[in-house]
Amino acid sequence: MQTLAHFGDGGPGPWILLFPLIWAAVVIGGITLLRRTVWRGRGGPWRRPTVEDNSPITVLGHRFASGEIDEEEYWRRLSVLDEQFGRTGKGGAV
Secondary structure, X not given: OOOOOOOOOOOOOHHHHHHHHHHHHHHHHHHHXXXXXXXXXXXXXXXXXXOHHHOHHHHHHHXXXXXXXOHHHHHHHHHHHHXXXXXXXXXXXX
């Protein structure tokens, strides 16, 4: 009986059965890498932060969300930042 892994007559041998497993590992690894970087919207590890990401109003919002400052201090500092930098975009004055 001749099979793909028959190596008695000079066939490829049983190691030929490992190729589908190797290709499956490569494909699954590639898809996993893409899902963790590019497809999640982060743009990958090569993406540089934009000016909008480091704006003072954004930093203040992150500090308030993490609990570093309370609500009163948040609104007080936000009013000062609104006077200096102005708010453009959603919900802000033009």
